[in-house]
Amino acid sequence: MKIGEISERSGVSVRMLRYYETEGLLTPLRRDSGYRDYSEADVEEARRIRQLADAGLTIEAMRDLLPCIISPEPRFDPCENLRARLDGELEKLDRKLEDMARSRDLIASYIASLSP
DNA sequence: ATTCTTACA
DNA sequence: TGTAAGTA
Incomplete structure (x- = not known):
């Protein structure tokens, strides 16, 4: 899906989605057109990023935490x-x-x- | 119309 | 973070 769709579905602005990519939080594939191509899993990821951002977490903090958060619920891991x-x-x-x-x-x- | 990158009265 | 500019 293109950036506009994931933006609507995740509640994360197109601007922020692009920013998060430069910060290494979300890494969508690129189409031949150069357009970012997001997966269904990216939608969940974007929503989690939004929750953590609302919670006041910095990009750096999220970069460490995200890979350790499994289900939509705050869940620990062997991290x-x-x-x-x-x-x-x-x-x-x-x-x-x-x-x-x-x-x-x-x-x-x-x-x-x-x-x- | 939508996305992309870059840049900022 | 938004928005304008110039493309693709």
Whole structure:
């Protein structure tokens, strides 16, 4: 399938699909026309990349994690240092959660001082 | 109309 | 990440 179709089906923009290829996350074949030719498996892969990107993972992190994630569900594998990387991601998310909580409180305080 | 690459008021 | 430009 061409890039436009996998884009619609995966929710990943055409722009990002091309970018992920330069980063080695997705490697579609090329047709004689030069057009990228994606497989059905690439659709699942693109969706997983979207999920991880939404989770705040960097390209580098995804490059290490993707080959260790099997089914659509976060599943471990005989991969080694993965646990450490995932722990790091978890801490990163926790810090982000704390920052957001502070921001939430700030806005909430303004709202509170609005209608006393 | 769609995709490709390159580049950025 | 989007978009414009010039092709294929």
